[in-house]
Amino acid sequence: MLKLVKYFILGAISTTALILTSPGVWALPLSPGDRLRLFIPGEEDLPNNERFSATYEVNLDGKLNIPYLEPFSAAGQEISVVENQIKQALITGGFFRSQSLLLSLEIFEWAPIQVSVGGAVFYPGRVLINETESKGRELPVQIATLSGDYPPERYLSAAILAAGGVTPNANISQVRLLRGKQEQVLDLSGEFTGAPVQDVPLIAGDQIIVPELDSSRNELVRLSQITPETITVYLSNLTNPNPRNIQTNELPYGSRFSQAVVAANCLGGSSAVNAKRRALLVQTDRQTGEIKTFESQVEDLVKNSADLKVNPFLMPEDSVACYDSTVTNVNNVFNVIRDVLNPVRLLRDIFSN
Helix, strand or coil, X not given: CHHHHHHHHHHHHHHHHHHHHCCCCCCCCECCCCEEEEECCCCCCCCHHHCCCEEEECCCCCEECCCCCXXXXXXXXXXXXXXXXXXXXXXXXXXXXXXXXXXXXXXXXXXXXEEEEEECECCCEEEEECCCCCCCCCCCHHHHCCCCCCCCCCEHHHHHHHCCCECCCECCCCEEEEECCEEEEEXXXXXXXXXXXXXXXXXXXXXXXXXXXXXXXXXXXXCECCXXXXXXXXXXXXXXXXXXXXXEEEEECCCEHHHHHHHCCCCCCCHHHHHHXXXXXXXXXXXXXXXXXXXXXXXXXXXXXXXCCCCCECCCCEEEEEEECCCCCHHHHHHHHHHHCCHHHHHHHHHHC
16 A cells, blocks of 8 residues: 555656646636635545535636635636645634644636637637536535546647647747736647647636738648538539529538539530539638639539649638639620628528518
8 A cells, every 4th residue: 555655656756747848838817717626634424515525616716615714816826826725724713723734625617718819710709618517516415526537629739720720821839828917829730730739728808819911821721620520512513603592511621613513513514514614712811701613514523623723722711613604604604603792682582472
């Protein structure tokens, strides 16, 4: 038994030393909503209303309320600091003697938090991450005394993905993480190369900025922890285009113009039939609102599928239309797509029905 305890202590010391000496590692301070489990040995036989041992939650104002003690700030503090504050308050209040007080404060549940993500992501803004069902609010006290929690969705990569993922022109080697007056620059290139990545845990109020490059990087347009799994694309394949018949499809991120044409059933039949068909891709610049169009004969698109100028990557909410050049023209198709993406037109169509 003593040998086992010895190994446990040595292991704990080694782990602590590794954390403290690892360069660039940020600790994980508490946030509002985080739940902590306080345990003081010897209180097991006391009535529940006379125990300090319980599960506590950091309030919205960042303070922790413990019976008979003045509320004190916990948000932004590490667990070890809060544990020491509780210990000193219990001794100062005369509840325990310093030489006899043993207590343990451990994380019971990490809360959902709001952080800000900006720069080269598809949907910049505030995002809520680590949304999970509480594991202890409805449990009996004797079960809810379990402690420890691992929040896989409360990390930097999860926040970036919640903002839609990085765009092709993202500078993923210089991602900035701002926490109060502190700033850390992180290299996330390993998300695409397989090299180790420092995925930092986040707290409420963190700000993430993904810098932009002057040009796009094709190697970023694929599935990863910081890019979307699928994207929504609007497809139309009609001889007489009609906004009521345009459908939405989910395509894997990294798909190209030609794959949307296939998904819309625009390709098939003889060469003579394909030669009459044309395809139109409409993309909107998310910063400027500028609309870009790519038009090609379906047959040429298939033959030159490796050419990114002819067959570009699809982005979220792109529109693709196929039409017969002998029946309609590109202006008619473009007008239909523009109407479909107009929210006023959509609402009018809904209520007219």
